[in-house]
Amino acid sequence: MILADLHTHTKYSHGGNSPAQMYAAAQAKGLELIGFTEHSPRPLGFNYTNEYRDKLTRHLPDYASEVLALKAANAGGPCRVLFGMEMDWLEGQLDFTRASCTAYDFDYLLGSVHFIGQWGFDDGSEPWKNMSQEECEVQYTRYFEIWERMLASGLFNIAAHPDLVKIFSVEQFHVWLAKPESQALVRQGLAALRQAGMSMEISSAGLRKACREIYPAPPIMVMAAEMDLPISFASDAHVTDDVGYGFARLASYARAFGFTEYTVFDRGQRTVCPI
Numbered sequence: 645m646i647l648a649d650l651h652t653h654t655k656y657s658h659g660g661n662s663p664a665q666m667y668a669a670a671q672a673k674g675l676e677l678i679g680f681t682e683h684s685p686r687p688l689g690f691n692y693t694n695e696y697r698d699k700l701t702r703h704l705p706d707y708a709s710e711v712l713a714l715k716a717a718n719a720g721g722p723c724r725v726l727f728g729m730e731m732d733w734l735e736g737q738l739d740f741t742r743a744s745c746t747a748y749d750f751d752y753l754l755g756s757v758h759f760i761g762q763w764g765f766d767d768g769s770e771p772w773k774n775m776s777q778e779e780c781e782v783q784y785t786r787y788f789e790i791w792e793r794m795l796a797s798g799l800f801n802i803a804a805h806p807d808l809v810k811i812f813s814v815e816q817f818h819v820w821l822a823k824p825e826s827q828a829l830v831r832q833g834l835a836a837l838r839q840a841g842m843s844m845e846i847s848s849a850g851l852r853k854a855c856r857e858i859y860p861a862p863p864i865m866v867m868a869a870e871m872d873l874p875i876s877f878a879s880d881a882h883v884t885d886d887v888g889y890g891f892a893r894l895a896s897y898a899r900a901f902g903f904t905e906y907t908v909f910d911r912g913q914r915t916v917c918p919i
């Protein structure tokens with residue numbers, strides 16, 4: 645059974661609920677651990693259409709103090725709390741990112757690629773709609789090149805939603821992923837992940853998005869299993885209903901590829917739990 649959800653958001657970015665409400669949902673679902681991983685502030689120039697960067701920067705201290713209070717109050721269980729952050733990997737912004745990573749005493753950090761250059765590619769389906777297969781493939785390749793640099797930075801503990809780039813073009817993505825050179829590129833990223841001592845997130849968020857598919861896709865699961873990579877599980881919940889979303893399905897998905905355990909990070913230390 646999966647008893648830890650290591651990727652959740654709150655009202656302090658674009659989520660709908662307070663940390664206390666998200667915590668109550670985790671407890672109600674029988675989880676033993678909830679990790680809060682609010683989005684990291686971003687520098688100017690990296691904008692979504694429905695931008696919440698200002699709000700996040702303004703409320704970061706509230707996020708930190710509420711989550712740390714919940715963590716202290718529930719240190720003895722039965723549902724413990726971890727204080728984390730979902731860090732954006734932004735090309736050319738290493739100093740900004742490093743400073744964000746150490747702004748608080750985080751228990752762990754997710755590394756995420758949401759931007760190709762300065763394009764927030766998961767912000768909406770519109771830019772993807774008129775792209776040819778070839779144009780999509782250029783973006784997949786760019787994404788996984790950036791992904792590898794994110795992993796190799798050594799700044800993060802968990803690689804969030806590894807193939808997020810498929811979000812609005814899943815059929816084209818699978819055509820690309822079937823090619824040997826694409827698999828070689830993804831495998832290079834997975835090797836960097838292992839080298840950095842990270843785990844790979846298996847996320848039910850994709851089931852709720854246009855791609856209707858778990859992150860990452862089966863061919864990437866096969867590679868990760870061959871490399872015996874550590875994994876962790878996540879809902880990427882932005883509202884209480886989605887805490888622990890699809891965890892029974894995630895468990896059988898992971899087992900189907902031979903995984904028997906998952907990893908939890910606490911202050912950089914890894915703990916392994918049976919699935």
Ligand SMILES: [Zn+2]
Pocket residue numbers: 730756758804805
């Ligand atoms: Zn994300």
Ligand SMILES: [Zn+2]
Pocket residue numbers: 651653730880
């Ligand atoms: Zn997230």
